[in-house]
Amino acid sequence: MSKALDGVRILDFTHVQSGPTCTQLLAWFGADVIKVERPGEGDATRAQLRDVPDADSLYFTMLNHNKRSITLDTKDAMGKQVLETLIRQCDVLVENFAPGALDRMGFSWARINELNPRMIVASVKGFGPGPYEDCKVYENVAQCAGGAASTTGFDDGPPMVTGAQIGDSGTGLHLALGIVAALYQRNNTGRGQKVLAPMQDAVLNLCRVKLRDQQRLERTGVMKEYPQYPDGTFGDAVPRAGNASGGGQPGWILKCKNWETDPNDYIYFITQAPVWGAICKVIGKEEWITDPDYATPPARLPRLKQIFAVIEEWTMTKTKFEAMDILNKFDIPCGPILSMKEIAHEPSLRKTGTIVEVDHPTRGKYLTVGNPIKLSDSPTEVTRSPLLGEHTTEVLEQLGYKAEQIEAMRARKVI
Numbered sequence: 551m552s553k554a555l556d557g558v559r560i561l562d563f564t565h566v567q568s569g570p571t572c573t574q575l576l577a578w579f580g581a582d583v584i585k586v587e588r589p590g591e592g593d594a595t596r597a598q599l600r601d602v603p604d605a606d607s608l609y610f611t612m613l614n615h616n617k618r619s620i621t622l623d624t625k626d627a628m629g630k631q632v633l634e635t636l637i638r639q640c641d642v643l644v645e646n647f648a649p650g651a652l653d654r655m656g657f658s659w660a661r662i663n664e665l666n667p668r669m670i671v672a673s674v675k676g677f678g679p680g681p682y683e684d685c686k687v688y689e690n691v692a693q694c695a696g697g698a699a700s701t702t703g704f705d706d707g708p709p710m711v712t713g714a715q716i717g718d719s720g721t722g723l724h725l726a727l728g729i730v731a732a733l734y735q736r737n738n739t740g741r742g743q744k745v746l747a748p749m750q751d752a753v754l755n756l757c758r759v760k761l762r763d764q765q766r767l768e769r770t771g772v773m774k775e776y777p778q779y780p781d782g783t784f785g786d787a788v789p790r791a792g793n794a795s796g797g798g799q800p801g802w803i804l805k806c807k808n809w810e811t812d813p814n815d816y817i818y819f820i821t822q823a824p825v826w827g828a829i830c831k832v833i834g835k836e837e838w839i840t841d842p843d844y845a846t847p848p849a850r851l852p853r854l855k856q857i858f859a860v861i862e863e864w865t866m867t868k869t870k871f872e873a874m875d876i877l878n879k880f881d882i883p884c885g886p887i888l889s890m891k892e893i894a895h896e897p898s899l900r901k902t903g904t905i906v907e908v909d910h911p912t913r914g915k916y917l918t919v920g921n922p923i924k925l926s927d928s929p930t931e932v933t934r935s936p937l938l939g940e941h942t943t944e945v946l947e948q949l950g951y952k953a954e955q956i957e958a959m960r961a962r963k964v965i
């Protein structure tokens with residue numbers, strides 16, 4: 551079957567997590583992704599957090615599926631020539647080097663545009679233009695600078711980062727969308743363009759509702775769905791909201807039957823207004839259906855803590871899965887707190903290809919997250935990540951290099 555991005559060739563100059571997430575997605579949609587790595591060492595993540603001696607780490611393998619790898623010293627004159635050939639023959643160059651690294655290498659936007667006016671140059675940087683534009687940035691820096699950390703956690707605790715890699719993988723997703731949009735525009739204009747996804751901006755985009763709340767707070771001085779209401783105080787910035795829901799339907803994480811021994815026997819419970827009657831019946835509080843202190847959403851807001859405490863008395867009599875079964879019968883929105891262990895073994899995720907088992911020549915079988923975006927006419931088949939330089943000869947031959955030229959490069963340690 552054909553793939554959505556058949557015929558698109560990507561010069562993948564990415565490393566660590568943000569850039570590789572982006573190019574992996576493009577590979578899953580069918581693009582030919584050629585990962586360019588430094589001879590001898592390659593992407594630093596190959597050796598980071600290793601769990602099998604001498605094998606590529608899970609950090610690397612799980613971010614670089616369906617790609618080809620070539621080694622190339624792009625600071626060597628001969629290597630630069632190969633890079634020029636790649637730029638002429640590819641559609642997109644994706645990079646997430648430190649600010650200015652590509653320019654220092656001699657490949658400014660102007661130079662790339664001169665070599666291939668159709669080329670799209672897509673970059674992840676920590677920050678956009680401004681005081682921090684020259685900074686090197688990793689995941690948690692972006693979470694802190696993008697508004698996530700100040701709004702995550704509990705009111706009486708310090709700022710918190712989240713386990714979801716919204717700075718790295720979140721920015722990679724944003725960049726992938728920018729690239730696909732630029733490819734589409736190129737169909738009409740014939741021109742390439744620069745695509746920039748700063749990590750701070752991507753995190754802020756994902757924290758959009760908190761900027762919404764900042765403005766609500768400035769206007770009214772109070773946010774009634776936050777746990778600080780009605781007993782606590784609000785300052786002049788959006789506070790951390792614990793496990794309160796980000797929207798208009800109040801929710802909280804509640805203990806379930808085995809919470810004392812199982813750190814994940816909890817459920818997220820949403821007191822959605824249309825099913826309030828059903829909630830009251832399930833937890834045995836039918837009088838709340840008509841009691842004016844509980845019957846309407848505005849009446850409930852100052853009593854949320856007490857309401858959730860009563861609901862929790864009920865959830866603590868069930869495991870999270872028993873509670874799910876009962877609540878779902880009444881369309882009450884709720885979610886089990888699933889551990890990574892439970893997710894890894896969840897049959898439905900295996901069936902849809904969101905959790906995939908992959909075989910690797912040096913590390914053996916491992917689990918990975920497959921393509922979370924499902925295209926009916928462009929299915930994804932996850933194939934293992936490449937070994938360092940596995941496709942160097944193959945790609946150079948495709949680019950038109952002769953065996954003796956490739957040998958000369960090998961002798962000079964350019965590849």
Ligand code: COA
Pocket residue numbers: 565566567568569586587588589622623624625646647648649650651652654655674675676685686687688689718
């Ligand atoms: N051949 C020769 N040199 C190469 C090369 C190759 N194939 N690939 C990379 N290099 C060089 C670069 O040109 C650069 O050289 P320079 O410093 O002399 O200009 C050098 O390797 C290191 O690149 P750099 O990006 O600075 O790596 P780092 O390990 O010091 O920093 C980051 C890592 C992630 C902090 C940094 O790349 C960064 O801030 N990136 C943008 C934000 C980002 O994506 N962060 C999230 C990462 S998940």
